[in-house]
Amino acid sequence: MGDNQISAGRPAYLSAGRPAYHFIAPKGWMNDPCAPGYDVKTGLYHLFYQWTPLSHRWDKISWGHATSKDLLHWSHASPETPAIQPDQDYDREGIFTGCFWPTGLRGEDQLSVFYTNVDALPLHWTLPYTRGCEGLAVAVSSDRGQTWIKSDANPILSEEPADMVVTGFRDPFLAAWPAMDSARGLEDGRLYGLISGGIKDVGPRTFLYEVDPADLTQWKYLHPLLRVPTNHRPAGRWGGDLGVNLECTNFLSLAADGAERQVIITGSEGGKPRPTAPTQKEAPERTPRYASWLMGTLEERAGEIDLATSASGMVDWGDLYAGNTFKHPDGRTVLWGWVIEECLNDAALEAKSWTGCLGVPRELFLATYDGVTGALASKMDEVRSFEVLSTSDGVCTVATLGIRPLTELGSLRGEQLFHAEFFDGDRLAIADASPLACMINATFDITDDTDEVSIHVRHSGDYSTATRITFYPKRETIVVHRDASNGASDIATYDEEGPMTLLRTDGGIEPLRLQVFLDHDVIEVFANDRFSLATRVYTSSEITGVSYTRKGAARVEELGLWAMKATQ
Structure with a gap:
């Protein structure tokens, strides 16, 4: 049997079970x-x-x-x-x-x-x-x-x-x-x-x-x-x-x-x-x-x-x-x-x-930022998801719609399975076998020399099966790469992506703050309380590795992995 089939005829990628806290x-x-x-x-x-x-x-x-x-x-x-x-x-x-x-x-x-x-x-x-x-x-x-x-x-x-x-x-x-x-x-x-x-x-x-x-x-x-x-x-x-x-x-x-x-x-x-990466011919449109x-x-x-x-x-x-x-x-x-x-x-x-x-559940709010001098690659007035409220000597106050997971979700955190601070390497193994219901909090220092930072989830030991959540600073984009999440020809595995930039101030570039909620086949990604992306990944329940990689200059300020408690 291949990676995606089991003897009963039920595909292995469906064995992960119902969402536990969604x-x-x-x-x-x-x-x-x-x-x-x-x-x-x-x-x-x-x-x-x-x-x-x-x-x-x-x-x-x-x-x-x-x-x-x-x-x-x-x-x-x-x-x-x-x-x-x-x-x-x-x-x-x-x-x-x-x-x-x-x-x-x-x-x-x-x-x-x-x-x-x-x-x-x-x-x-x-x-x-x-x-x-x-x-x-x-x-x-x-x-x-x-x-x-x-x-x-x-x-x-x-x-x-x-x-x-x-x-x-x-x-x-x-x-x-x-x-x-x-x-x-x-x-x-x-x-x-x-x-x-x-x-x-x-x-x-x-x-x-x-x-x-x-x-x-x-x-x-x-x-x-x-x-x-x-x-x-x-x-x-x-x-x-x-x-x-x-x-x-x-x-x-x-x-x-x-x-x-x-x-x-x-x-x-x-x-x-929407523009998407090529997907399998047999997969649903x-x-x-x-x-x-x-x-x-x-x-x-x-x-x-x-x-x-x-x-x-x-x-x-x-x-x-x-x-x-x-x-x-x-x-x-x-x-x-x-x-x-x-x-x-x-x-x-x-x-x-x-x-x-x-x-x-998500909280919506008006997010305002003072002392803004620009974005990573775009001029501030080009980033049309922000309104420039005021400008003085090239320094702006800007506003956008804030979107963040409801605070009460923190009470569902169970055991903390991993914690790291001030990591400056290219690769960090977080878990060989994470729970199917878990969440990741991470803060990264980004510079103009950062090419990408990635959190890999539901990956095998050799990464032949993997889902990669990547921030590309120079492209001002977050991508959930799903092409290696499953090898079945009839599952759509196009990339999911959306524009996301960081704000520049006189103090430098704001940190990238990611929250990733994993719940069996559901993935939700939040960034800096103003970006969200929900998708699904159909990967065998035995494949649950989690790791971090970077290309170019970037540092993990803090990263944690928690098991999440079931609510149903």
Whole structure:
């Protein structure tokens, strides 16, 4: 038998098992996180997810439901039965993504979830898009989330705004937005809703509604938001392609050091394919999706409000998609996202019997930096994922969207298996056999003479099988090299990569700080609290080496490896 096959016919690369500390459905297919929220009366966090419990494929999608006291350990409402199922004429084809609200529809002591009701699916999901029949519906709970009853008012919205031909109309998001009140010249106190989609032959859009706080069934359409052309890339190489149709759009207000910015988080369909390394002919093709963010201020234009974008980037440069946010009770903004699983063919997914999971919860914040004189290779005003807030004598204060793993994940660290400081060599063996669930923290000093620094994971003794996470300072890029992660001809092993630079100040180049979360076949890479990349690596569970290498001048300031505790 080859490295990737075992006698039972189950591929060896599937023997690693289910993720141990990433959120995953009890069984079957799962995709988008839905309706994350917090119930102050019970102290429980709520999280729903799109779920097909009886198949490894997407089909007649429903909502599963789980609750937690700490955002780490989750109790599923049922391992077999979805909490909200397509059982009405208006949602007979599926319960798509939605949002949470901590009261009843008219302020009652209830919980509410809004969702996309689908009564007819698209003829096809690829370009040119042919939309299905999607609307807005709501379910409420009078027992703090144990059971959910669909409202007699459904569907709240049965179709898109009049006189439009849309490419999509789904994924409601609801929240207060004082900055929008202010931009409209109104007092605070309104609620705003977004429905994601696009206008055929015009471009991607999200549709803005004013929602009556006293009656959440009343959604009044205002106008489109994010009026951009098809395949718009507002940040060039530093951001994503907004494609043809938007999905799962959220708005946030973030502030730091006297600056406040409005942030739009959105997914996009129909973008141009991402550049990838050559992959196997038999492997599945990648669906072009981008998980983007845009930052700026709200401005009035011809009687409508839109985002004047000052910086843009990607929430994740790999496979994390369909981001959905909520406000933590302490004020932090927490994002969940779906880690797509499309590198395996259908037979391999069926052998696994589950498909998809969520990434680790992430905190989004406004990150500001003072005393900046430039980036590694680019001029500061060329790095369009940063906004230059001020400049004096060539020294800048800059801002970007901060993205980092939720602090609470530190409580899942188990035994520390390796620790090193001030290592100045070319190669460092970290572990011959690391746990399948572990994490790495590393800080590196980078110079202008650094060609690359790499952390190798899931590698064999001779490195013939390996995944390499590499930072290339001169290219200002992080790459997860997956080409040697598996030799099977039907697994996609293209490189995953995204732009990442370090900031220069009068004190020198900021250190590179990497966090790598490994959980069976899931890998998530975070850098300097502003870069993230989630992907999957299908490598035999016996191959678990970890090591560090460099080319050119670089030094390990500190590096640690920890086992991670299971949460399910």
